[in-house]
Amino acid sequence: MLEQTVTIVANERDTDQYFRLVLHAPQIAPLIQPGQFAHVRILPLKDALLRRPFSIFQATADTFSILYKTVGKGTDVLSRMRAGEELSVIAPLGHGFTVPAAGGETPLLIAGGYGMAAMFLLAQRSPQKGIVFVGGRRRVDILCEKEFTALGWEVRVATEDGSHGEKGLVTQPLLAEIRNFKSQISNLKLFACGPTPMLKAVGKLAEEFNLPAELSMDEHMCCGVGTCLTCVIPVKAGESWEYQRTCTEGPVFDSREIVWEITK
Amino acid sequence: MNLSVQIGKRTMQNPVTVASGTFGYGAEYARLIDLNQLGAVTVKGIRLNPVLGNPTPRTSETASGMLNAIGLQGPGVDGFIKKYWPFLKSLKVPTIINIWGTTVEEYAEVARRFDALGGVGALELNVSCPNIKAGGAQFGTDCNLLAQVVAACRQVTMLPLITKMSPNVPNIAQLAKAAEDAGSDALAVTNSFPAMAIDIHTRKPKLANITGGLTGPAIKPIAIKLVWEAAKAVKIPIIGMGGIQTADDAIEFLMAGATAVAVGTANFYEPQTPLQVIAGIREFMEQKKISDVRELTGSVQVAKK
Numbered sequence: 001m002l003e004q005t006v007t008i009v010a011n012e013r014d015t016d017q018y019f020r021l022v023l024h025a026p027q028i029a030p031l032i033q034p035g036q037f038a039h040v041r042i043l044p045l046k047d048a049l050l051r052r053p054f055s056i057f058q059a060t061a062d063t064f065s066i067l068y069k070t071v072g073k074g075t076d077v078l079s080r081m082r083a084g085e086e087l088s089v090i091a092p093l094g095h096g097f098t099v100p101a102a103g104g105e106t107p108l109l110i111a112g113g114y115g116m117a118a119m120f121l122l123a124q125r126s127p128q129k130g131i132v133f134v135g136g137r138r139r140v141d142i143l144c145e146k147e148f149t150a151l152g153w154e155v156r157v158a159t160e161d162g163s164h165g166e167k168g169l170v171t172q173p174l175l176a177e178i179r180n181f182k183s184q185i186s187n188l189k190l191f192a193c194g195p196t197p198m199l200k201a202v203g204k205l206a207e208e209f210n211l212p213a214e215l216s217m218d219e220h221m222c223c224g225v226g227t228c229l230t231c232v233i234p235v236k237a238g239e240s241w242e243y244q245r246t247c248t249e250g251p252v253f254d255s256r257e258i259v260w261e262i263t264k
Numbered sequence: 265m266n267l268s269v270q271i272g273k274r275t276m277q278n279p280v281t282v283a284s285g286t287f288g289y290g291a292e293y294a295r296l297i298d299l300n301q302l303g304a305v306t307v308k309g310i311r312l313n314p315v316l317g318n319p320t321p322r323t324s325e326t327a328s329g330m331l332n333a334i335g336l337q338g339p340g341v342d343g344f345i346k347k348y349w350p351f352l353k354s355l356k357v358p359t360i361i362n363i364w365g366t367t368v369e370e371y372a373e374v375a376r377r378f379d380a381l382g383g384v385g386a387l388e389l390n391v392s393c394p395n396i397k398a399g400g401a402q403f404g405t406d407c408n409l410l411a412q413v414v415a416a417c418r419q420v421t422m423l424p425l426i427t428k429m430s431p432n433v434p435n436i437a438q439l440a441k442a443a444e445d446a447g448s449d450a451l452a453v454t455n456s457f458p459a460m461a462i463d464i465h466t467r468k469p470k471l472a473n474i475t476g477g478l479t480g481p482a483i484k485p486i487a488i489k490l491v492w493e494a495a496k497a498v499k500i501p502i503i504g505m506g507g508i509q510t511a512d513d514a515i516e517f518l519m520a521g522a523t524a525v526a527v528g529t530a531n532f533y534e535p536q537t538p539l540q541v542i543a544g545i546r547e548f549m550e551q552k553k554i555s556d557v558r559e560l561t562g563s564v565q566v567a568k569k
Binding site for chain 1: 285286287288292293295296308316317320321322323325327328329330332334337480481529530531532533534535536
């Protein structure tokens with residue numbers, strides 16, 4: 001974890017409201033593990049003081065990138081920043097995904113919208129190729145499909161309006177595929193990032209089929225380093241449960257540890 | 265040049281600490297800043313038993329500030345000692361432990377436990393958290409109850425006692441005097457301001473707790489006034505806090521009457537802030553040829569009416 005002022009290399013529109021931001025960060029980039037995040041202070045924001053957390057999308061030797069959607073004043077201002085301008089980042093942060101071992105379980109990745117960004121490094125670094133299931137409302141919400149195909153992964157798309165791939169929720173093709181595996185089912189492992197209802201549905205499927213699942217939780221965050229206790233979720237602890245920090249113990253949690261009845 | 269100040273019998277090497285609840289238990293920030301450069305480390309509030317905290321959402325950003333209603337989630341005295349004390353004990357600078365309870369007896373018991381621990385820098389009595397139902401702010405808005413809490417803790421420890429004042433009172437001078445008379449060695453002025461925000465699309469409060477405490481630069485001028493009023497009422501030192509982002513902000517608190525200051529919300533977005541504030545105070549003193557930081561305390565020049 002480092003705090004640095006870094007320079008924007010590129011900040012380009014991807015589709016619709018989605019942007020790709022590339023940052024020059026030669027000291028941070030080599031430290032990044034799949035599923036970790038960067039906490040970004042958008043310096044031109046004057047009266048909105050807090051940092052914004054973003055999943056790390058890609059990393060090279062001296063850069064890392066973020067795939068974000070403009071959802072509020074922070075990301076709006078960010079989307080207008082240009083190459084050469086500076087951001088303050090604290091990264092890499094959080095406990096990420098467990099990269100599958102060679103010859104180990106077959107990874108099934110499930111992403112909703114910009115949750116796809118958090119899955120790329122996992123797919124890239126996994127010696128074991130698998131299937132990526134990606135869902136969104138419309139065609140424009142399906143991101144970086146080509147990048148995953150280029151890695152040699154199979155990509156299954158579902159959109160709610162049917163404009164791309166199967167019509168419906170991403171959990172439908174996932175469920176069909178899990179059933180397909182039949183006797184090989186015990187060799188599957190799920191990894192997911194997306195909106196909480198999707199994660200909950202993936203968690204339920206994992207429970208139903210007794211599959212391990214690692215879920216990257218998307219929670220409102222403030223400090224990003226474990227002090228403020230904003231981003232907590234209920235996690236099993238002995239006979240009872242406790243609040244754990246998405247920024248520190250997470251964002252990736254074992255789905256069996258999450259107490260869904262208490263989550264909002 | 266002297267930057268050191270006294271809080272009761274405890275010496276701080278410089279007048280800058282951090283506000284309770286904005287710095288975890290110190291270790292979280294140790295990878296980003298050198299804690300041994302601070303005047304003191306102040307940790308999140310501890311009561312006797314572990315506390316689950318409030319449901320989420322617990323914070324919400326506002327113009328130049330934020331609301332929080334964490335609900336004092338914490339590990340309790342035993343959990344704190346086991347999990348966080350070994351690291352804090354290894355620091356060269358004092359640790360100020362913020363304590364609270366739901367009864368006068370609980371405050372005293374927590375104080376007694378930390379007195380017995382040995383090596384604690386000071387105890388900060390949290391009588392002003394707006395986000396818990398029982399305890400907290402009720403003790404900080406009533407002179408009698410406040411005096412009882414301070415006196416009960418005073419009986420069980422010689423550690424410096426810092427009473428953290430509520431801003432939500434009609435007359436802070438009276439409460440400040442009550443804390444001083446009951447044996448408090450210092451005051452912390454101020455805690456967060458009771459506040460609320462609503463999501464207009466869902467028509468729901470932005471916090472699960474409905475209301476929370478406002479902190480950040482938005483509250484600074486109100487906090488400055490409270491420090492000024494409290495400082496006129498008491499002889500004991502005041503740790504001023506409320507929206508400090510820069511050395512200029514900190515110097516303003518010193519001039520209003522504070523002996524030391526605490527950086528709070530700014531830690532969340534810029535963890536280097538406390539060190540920047542220390543460097544900036546030093547620079548200001550050099551420029552103005554001030555040899556002792558204590559000369560700044562209460563140096564605001566107010567024309568006599």
